[in-house]
Amino acid sequence: MRNVSLATLDSSARPVLPIATDYPPGHLLDWHEHRRAQLLYAATGTMLVETADGAWTVPGERAVLIPPRTQHRVRMLDVQTSSLYIEPAAVPWWPTRCRAVDVPPLLRELLRAAADLGRTGAEPPGTTGDGDVRAEALLALILIELERVREAPLHLPLPAAPPFAGLCRAYIATPDVAVTNAEWADAANVAERTLSRDFRAATGMSPGAWRARARLLAAIPLLQHQPVAEVSGALGYASPAAFSYAFTSAFGAPPSTLRGRASEKVRIAAAGSA
Template sequence: MKNVPLADVDHVDRAVLPIGTDYPPGHVLDWHEHRRAQFLHGATGVMVVDTAEGTWTVPPERAVLIPPATRHHVRMLGVSTRSLYIEPHAVPWWPATCTVVDVPPLLRELLLAAVEFDADYSLSGRAGSIAALLLYEIAERAPLPFHVGIPASADLAHLCRAYLSAPDPDATNAAWAASTAMSERAFTRRFRSETGDSPAVWRGRARLLAAVPLLRTASVSEVGARIGYASPAAFTAAFTRAFGMPPSRFTARSTAT
């Protein structure tokens, strides 16, 4: 199925409903949730998925596993998706929080085949076998570290979301503490207790996540300078340490090959 609203087919008695959707550039899916678990694969472009607990940046040709009944918001940057909407009872192993994973060639081809199915595809034929194999392949995926947590308290969450929308390499713990009327030590302790990271470490990862969509249209050198790195080498080293692969893997030239 392609470009079909989930609401039109959610009632169909199939554990796995594959749907492909093409989105206009910059499209935003406002806050919503699904009864089913969702495997959201960006066949093209970059997605940024927000929940109350964190932000997940989904690079090209990766996917995010979204738990059932999880309220989320998605920003689409040149994205054509291949989604699976899955009955929770069929995936008791599904992660409890959103998780970014890679999509190797076999899984990608299975997804491309599945979105051609009718909603009431035969369970006993080829389509049913592909649907079952998709779940086995997804269960084998390892998580990728393309996310940052969002604090539970409103004031810290506001600081973090504002930073994610416009990362400032010159931001300091002292300035953030002052904005919340706290001492720097108390602020840092509270921030770490809610996110597991110090504010400086959190900001560093947030800046690197912000680089992923920028790499679609700019060079490694340009993106590194925009997010505050002194040299392309420093940016590349930090990005590779954080995500296990260099930023050149996400440039337009690389993702087009």
């Protein structure tokens, strides 16, 4: 089903509801929660997902597992999603906190197929048509494959309490390599040593390491449209090679991978409209 409101389907007896949605650039789904567990898959673009205690930058062909009743907001950057809304009892293994995951090719194709199920896919399963049998088998296989997905290193922990919560959220919005621990300590009205100790206790990372990771995550949507050299310069790296090394070390793939995928999608779309 495509571009259908969850509210119109949530009472369905179906344990799994597939809904694909096309979002305008920069669209913000502000703070909300779902009764069901949600698989939020980005077929294209980049999703910026945030909860009270973490942020995830999720490029195309990856997904986020969102637990039931978890407050979250999502900014969609040129995104087409394929979501599954799942009754919690159907996925007892679902994580209790948000988790970004890689989506292997088989699961990717299954999600695409699920998105094309008709509105009757939201009705209670029947026994009179091949369509019902196919839909049931398709969704059952998706759940089997979902249990096998691997976590993707796209998470940034967020402190829950001020003053660090405000500092971190402001930095995510405008990451700046020139920001120092001294500036953060002044803003928090604490000594630098206290800042480092308390920040590590809240996030598991030093302030400098946290800001470096925030900048690398900020690079992900930029790489969809800009060359590696431009992104590395904008984020304050001494050279594209230094940026590429840091990016690859953090995410397990070079930045050119994201750039290549974006370019290929554009090329295929242009060819299809010719």
